[in-house]
Amino acid sequence: MSHQSELIASDIERYLKEHENKDLLRFITCGSVDDGKSTLIGRLLHDSKMIYEDQLAAITQASRTSGTTGDEVDLALLVDGLQSEREQGITIDVAYRFFSTERRKFIIADTPGHEQYTRNMATGASTASLAIILIDARHGVQTQTRRHSFICDLLGIEHLVVAVNKMDLVAYDEDRYLQIVDEYRLVMDRLEARDIHFVPLSALKGDNVVEPSSEMPWYDGPSLLTLLEEVEIRHDQNLRDVRLPVQFVNRPNLDFRGYAGTLSSGVLTPGLAVKVLPSGTTSQVKRIVTMDGDLDAAFPGQAVTITLCDEIDASRGDWIVGVDDQVPLRSEFVADIVWMHESPLEPGKLYDIKLATRDLAGKVVAIDYLVDVNTLEQRHGEQLDLNAIARCRVELTTAIPVDDYRTHPGTGCFILIDRLSNLTVGAGMIHSPSDAELPYEFRKHDSKASVVWNRTTVTQTMRERINGHRGCCVWFTGLSGSGKSTLANALEVELNRRGHHTMLLDGDNVRHGLCKDLGMGEQDRAENIRRVGEVARLFAEAGVIVITAFISPFRADREAARALFLSDDFVEVFVDTPLDVCEERDPKGLYQKAREGKILDFTGINSPYEAPVKPEVSVNTEIMSEQDIIAKLLKHL
Ligand SMILES: Nc1ncnc2c1ncn2[C@@H]1O[C@H](COP(=O)(O)OS(=O)(=O)O)[C@@H](OP(=O)(O)O)[C@H]1O
């Protein structure tokens, strides 16, 4: 079944060929029956001639008995197929519907809108590249509008169309439409999706759904269908990073060994250098084999069998990736999990996990926070109930290659399966698995194997919640006399004044206690900075803003301290005061002593200072006043 084309009657072969080459847009409709969702889908199917005549006759008949549209045919009946939902007046499952136009093929995931169906919505959204957010023009932006938008965003949908429906019921009033667009802008500010369109329409009357409406001459944008046909999706796919999760090894005889699977991202070509993960064995693609002959190239979404130039060992679950792709191997990661079952997720309980084509076991070791899907606020929670979403820490029984969901939607997600009932109970999206983005305890440590990490029940996130802000580190570095202590002190005063929890670690003070055994040689300075970095991290873990003022002359030592923090939580401030200015100030008379040869390894005189290459903030106290510098820092923080 497809849109009506004259070619169907005259040249079916050509029609099918054209149809095959059209690109496909998968989209989700978010809203409830009350918003006119089913009517909208019915209208799209009806106006794009996607309904058989007997179907139309049937719904015309049904409209008289259970329709809600008076004399008009109730198009919602086309999609509210299930008897029970018809009776209850709600849609209760995810239904996929297909239609096509001259320009594109479409698959609509039609999911229920109420909060108790978040799991269905997440399922529908997981494969969609566009979402239609339906708003009833009479009611404007509702809690449900926010929830739908947030969930779509969480699932990485890049394109949103905000459809302001039922314009006929507000007399096609432009001001009302603009008011709703303004209301929605507040939601938009919290979304990562950047391609957002608005369209005023009436699904019931057909205004701006397929054809432009004569009722709203003030709107000169495209109709909904034109938007769906024109939205740019070609660049959405990740064509850069090759990921072929091996579904099975095809070995019909001794002469052929093929690796079959669906290419999740990247472009495969014969001759491409690849490696198998997790083993890391390298080879080259020899052939891309399909039922219809060999291919010159394979693209994301294509099911292929490839052969490699070398006899190497790869099995189901392994990934074939580009030879230079840096894919971290991890047994722990952070993920957003949507819970889909009546019995709540139990932290510590072992679940079966399916990630791409690999079957493993693992558990959620901690729930960092629950996300309120209506407001995006973070809350503390011990368990994850049906339809809840949470940022969790997941631990697997074995290390596997791991991708970030946002950049690799096909390989960056997984499902959790209950080991007894074999039911899918949750779905997860992996969050930045790269080392710098992992919580400290999840990183690779070279500490002694016999020392295990003892995880505390109260987490950094929970401490931060009480403090009302994140823990982080502001690291001042610069020559003696450059102004580190002065600025660090002034910054702490300002933060303290604003009610923030702070701690200041200053070189001179720390060297009186924690580091009193250390001198000014290169190794001792390195050890000094190592200790300070660790202490700073502990303070940050307590949810405190820790400010450090140490010369910290060596780049490698500062980078080692930085590596203890998540990337946003370490702010390096280079106090870039020229040596001659510092020497002129000489607040402690140390430069003079150094010049007189009384101090042998004084920084800047007879011991090196390696300036930061890319500090988060750089300030020159010769040029800027103390107040200006503090204002700049506060702005950055
Ligand atoms: N040889 C030598 N070189 C540099 N500085 C010296 C030296 N001897 C003593 N001092 C005093 O010690 C303070 C520097 O200590 P730090 O812990 O910040 O130094 S380091 O980061 O370990 O290099 C430093 O403090 P600031 O002037 O506040 O930077 C000096 O007062």
Ligand SMILES: Nc1ncnc2c1ncn2[C@@H]1O[C@H](COP(=O)(O)OP(=O)(O)O)[C@@H](O)[C@H]1O
């Ligand atoms: N804009 C400025 N910011 C910070 N300090 C300044 C500034 N202008 C002059 N100074 C002076 O420079 C000196 C810096 O000393 P200090 O803060 O102890 O440096 P450090 O801790 O880097 O050794 C202080 O005497 C301070 O009054």
